[in-house]
Amino acid sequence: MGELRGTHVPVLLERCLELLAPALARGDRTVHVDATLGLAGHAEAVLERHPHTVLIGLDRDTEALAHARVRLARFADRVHLEHAVYDELPEVLGRLGYPAIDGVLFDLGVSSLQLDAPDRGFAYAQDAPLDMRMDQTRGVTAEEVVNTYSHPDLARVLRVYGEEKFAPRIASAILRERERARITSSARLAELVRESIPAPARRTGGHPAKRTFQALRIEVNRELAALETALPAALDKLTVGGRMVVLSYHSLEDRLTKAALTDRVRSKGPVDLPVELPGSGPTFRLLSRGAELPGEAEVAANPRAASVRLRAAERIDPEAERQGRADRERPRRRVRAMHQPGTGSADPGPTAQGRTKRGREEEDER
Numbered sequence: 012m013g014e015l016r017g018t019h020v021p022v023l024l025e026r027c028l029e030l031l032a033p034a035l036a037r038g039d040r041t042v043h044v045d046a047t048l049g050l051a052g053h054a055e056a057v058l059e060r061h062p063h064t065v066l067i068g069l070d071r072d073t074e075a076l077a078h079a080r081v082r083l084a085r086f087a088d089r090v091h092l093e094h095a096v097y098d099e100l101p102e103v104l105g106r107l108g109y110p111a112i113d114g115v116l117f118d119l120g121v122s123s124l125q126l127d128a129p130d131r132g133f134a135y136a137q138d139a140p141l142d143m144r145m146d147q148t149r150g151v152t153a154e155e156v157v158n159t160y161s162h163p164d165l166a167r168v169l170r171v172y173g174e175e176k177f178a179p180r181i182a183s184a185i186l187r188e189r190e191r192a193r194i195t196s197s198a199r200l201a202e203l204v205r206e207s208i209p210a211p212a213r214r215t216g217g218h219p220a221k222r223t224f225q226a227l228r229i230e231v232n233r234e235l236a237a238l239e240t241a242l243p244a245a246l247d248k249l250t251v252g253g254r255m256v257v258l259s260y261h262s263l264e265d266r267l268t269k270a271a272l273t274d275r276v277r278s279k280g281p282v283d284l285p286v287e288l289p290g291s292g293p294t295f296r297l298l299s300r301g302a303e304l305p306g307e308a309e310v311a312a313n314p315r316a317a318s319v320r321l322r323a324a325e326r327i328d329p330e331a332e333r334q335g336r337a338d339r340e341r342p343r344r345r346v347r348a349m350h351q352p353g354t355g356s357a358d359p360g361p362t363a364q365g366r367t368k369r370g371r372e373e374e375d376e377r
């Protein structure tokens with residue numbers, strides 16, 4: 012099998028490597044999970060940069076795994092490649108005997124291999140059978156979704172996963188067409204979508220079928236449900252100092268990522284307590300300020316990067332953090348007490364402290 016290196020540029024590669032480096036370079040045999048191995052562009056760079064790191068690469072697409080295996084052959088003694096959906100990560104780690112990991116990367120969505128394949132049906136610009144399964148060994152195809160879902164179900168899929176405002180019109184056109192003949196090709200579907208959208212709307216927002224194809228792909232592969240389970244499961248497996256990087260390509264993925272990370276960087280203690288209670292403090296800190304966007308040079312070199320949003324976080328030791336914060340607070344409280352004649356107390360009261368803590372959380376979330 013030939014390597015596909017030339018056709019695929021890993022997105023935000025240098026930034027991903029920079030973010031993962033402190034976690035992977037801190038000892039022998041650190042463990043990195045590439046949850047979306049694809050053509051192994053990111054994985055290869057991690058293995059080159061970290062000669063002692065073990066890589067566990069997951070992909071639900073057997074064709075991607077076969078290409079990755081060729082590309083990573085020279086690292087075979089420290090690579091495990093697994094045919095799995097990323098929400099199966101805990102079971103994969105258990106089977107391989109790795110109770111914890113140091114780094115994890117999610118580079119979501121489809122690969123250039125899948126988009127460019129003439130027979131997979133992911134691209135509205137090419138005529139192909141309506142398949143769209145990332146894992147061609149199981150599951151329902153886009154053809155089955157398009158030809159069997161009810162009008163309300165189709166419209167919901169297009170509206171929610173494609174953020175398509177003409178979802179009911181497109182669903183009606185699909186139902187009319189399938190009474191005439193089964194819809195089996197991506198070109199016919201793209202044509203139907205184009206015809207259902209009012210002419211002025213066709214001229215804005217890229218190809219008119221883009222949102223419908225995204226919606227069907229998400230539905231066929233149950234992408235969001237898998238991601239919602241996989242992110243917390245992967246965060247749970249990171250050691251203290253371990254890091255996660257996520258590259259999302261549409262707002263639904265980015266929203267889930269933000270929610271999973273926000274949950275971990277927030278204090279779970281009462282907001283008006285002056286100090287963090289044991290077990291209630293944040294367990295992660297954000298490494299990215301909001302969602303990081305690609306620079307102009309990145310997009311010019313790699314059009315696939317245009318819609319990327321990067322978020323990253325590091326696992327912290329909540330107890331060390333709690334102690335550190337308490338130590339940092341103590342001298343400040345002493346100084347404040349000295350400047351409050353007549354109070355005789357070093358404690359500025361719950362409200363002020365509560366505000367400090369909330370302020371800290373807001374800072375963390377930005």
Ligand SMILES: C[S@@+](CC[C@H](N)C(=O)[O-])C[C@H]1O[C@@H](n2cnc3c(N)ncnc32)[C@H](O)[C@@H]1O
Pocket residue numbers: 019020021022046047048049050051052053054069070071072075095096097098118119120121122123145234237238
């Ligand atoms: C954007 S590509 C990854 C590209 C890769 N970072 C590289 O540098 O070559 C995404 C890959 O993730 C895989 N994938 C998507 N969703 C998945 C899931 N839920 N579980 C496992 N693999 C998944 C796809 O099959 C695809 O090969």
